[in-house]
Amino acid sequence: MSTKSLFQIHLFLGYVAWLLCFGAYILPWLKSMDRIKAHRAIATLHSFRFFGLVFILPGVVGAHLPASFATFAAYGDLATGLLAMLALMTIRIARVFWLFVVIFNLTGMADLILDYYHAIQAGLPAQAEELGAAYAIPIIYVPLLMITHVFALYLLARPQRNEAQAIAGQPRTSPNSPSS
Structure with a gap:
C-alpha cells in the first residue's frame, strides 16, 4: 500500500475513532457542565x-518535510495555543475571556483547515514519512482538535444564560423562581 493511501486511511480512521470517543464520553461530559x-x-x-x-x-x-506546510502549521498551532492560554488566564474577566474563546477557536479552526490545504498542495500525503515522529499529530491529535473547535463554535452559537452568575459561582435561577 502506498504512503499516500496509508496516510489517508490513518487520517480518516483518526476522525472516526475520535468521533466515536467524543460522542460516547467527551460530549456527555461537556454537556453536563x-x-x-x-x-x-x-x-x-x-x-x-x-x-x-x-x-x-x-x-x-x-x-x-515541505516548508510550505511545516512553517505555517507550526506557527498557527503556536498562535492558537497562546490564545487558548490567554482565554484561560482571563477567566475572571468575562468579556475578555469570551473574546479569547472566540478568537482562539476561529484561529485554530482556520489554522487546521489551512494546514490541510497546504499539506495537499505540498503533496504531503505521498511523503508522510517526512513527518517522522510528528506523524501522530495529524493522525491522533488534529482530529480531536477539529472536533472540539466545531463543538466550541456550536456552544458559542447557542443561547446563553447569565455568564456572570456562573463565574461568581452563584446558582442558576429559573425564570419562574423568585430571586432573592
Whole structure:
C-alpha cells in the first residue's frame, strides 16, 4: 500500500475513532457542565498546541518535510495555543475571556483547515514519512482538535444564560423562581 493511501486511511480512521470517543464520553461530559467550564476544558486541551512547533524541529521531522506546510502549521498551532492560554488566564474577566474563546477557536479552526490545504498542495500525503515522529499529530491529535473547535463554535452559537452568575459561582435561577 502506498504512503499516500496509508496516510489517508490513518487520517480518516483518526476522525472516526475520535468521533466515536467524543460522542460516547467527551460530549456527555461537556454537556453536563455550564458553558464556561466546557469552554475552559476545551481551551485547556488547545493550550498544548505549542507542541506544533515540532514541525520545524530538525531531527523530529524529516529534512524534506515541505516548508510550505511545516512553517505555517507550526506557527498557527503556536498562535492558537497562546490564545487558548490567554482565554484561560482571563477567566475572571468575562468579556475578555469570551473574546479569547472566540478568537482562539476561529484561529485554530482556520489554522487546521489551512494546514490541510497546504499539506495537499505540498503533496504531503505521498511523503508522510517526512513527518517522522510528528506523524501522530495529524493522525491522533488534529482530529480531536477539529472536533472540539466545531463543538466550541456550536456552544458559542447557542443561547446563553447569565455568564456572570456562573463565574461568581452563584446558582442558576429559573425564570419562574423568585430571586432573592
